[in-house]
Amino acid sequence: MEPGPGGTDFTALYAVLSRLFSYPLDAETLALTAGLSLDDAPTEVAAPLRAALARTQAPLAHGGDPAALIETLNSEATRLFEGPGLPMAPPFGSFYLNGRQLMGREAMAVRCAYLAARLLPVHDGRVPADHLAVELGFMA
Numbered sequence: 001m002e003p004g005p006g007g008t009d010f011t012a013l014y015a016v017l018s019r020l021f022s023y024p025l026d027a028e029t030l031a032l033t034a035g036l037s038l039d040d041a042p043t044e045v046a047a048p049l050r051a052a053l054a055r056t057q058a059p060l061a062h063g064g065d066p067a068a069l070i071e072t073l074n075s076e077a078t079r080l081f082e083g084p085g086l087p088m089a090p091p092f093g094s095f096y097l098n099g100r101q102l103m104g105r106e107a108m109a110v111r112c113a114y115l116a117a118r119l120l121p122v123h124d125g126r127v128p129a130d131h132l133a134v135e136l137g138f139m140a
Contacts, residue, residue, distance in 0.1 A: 010139075011140050012036065012140075013036065013038075013049075014136050014137070014139040014140035015032075015136075015137070015140035016029075016032050016033055016036050017136045018133045018134075018136035018137035018139075018140055019032065019133075020033065020133075021081075021091060021131075021132045021133035021136060022133040023074065023077055023078070023081070023082075024070075024074045024077075025070055025073050025074055025077065026070065027066055027070065030060055030066065030069070030070065033056060033057065033060060034057055034060040034061065036053060036057070038050060038053060090102075091131050091132040091133065092107070092128055092130050092131055092132070093106055093107070093110065093130035093132075093135065094106040094107040094128070094130050102128060103128055106130060107128050107129055107130040108129075110129045110130045110135065111129035113138075114129060114138055117138075119138060
């Protein structure tokens with residue numbers, strides 16, 4: 001993978017974000033998130049991300065019941081990304097680029113990009129190639 005802005009390698013960040021946008025969340029994903037650091041990133045790159053990372057990590061640092069947190073996060077992910085009804089934030093690029101329809105030309109173009117890079121996402125076949133978690137995994 002090519003380095004990001006300022007020569008920074010965002011592989012770990014993209015990998016954690018991919019896991020966070022996958023369903024269901026699990027204890028391992030929360031542990032990865034809690035341990036994520038921007039300390040090695042240049043200030044101009046890390047500064048806009050620091051507050052968001054701190055907000056994400058805060059509930060993980062306060063202890064509490066990890067199982068309850070995982071259940072809450074999975075419930076919220078379902079509400080935001082799956083429904084009931086039309087999801088509040090569909091995680092598919094084609095939804096936004098193809099008139100709110102899934103599996104259009106855009107999704108096929110993403111799949112072709114994966115194939116051209118000789119990478120094919122591993123999933124159960126139910127997740128379209130333009131799902132945010134799959135795209136972030138590709139970037140990682």
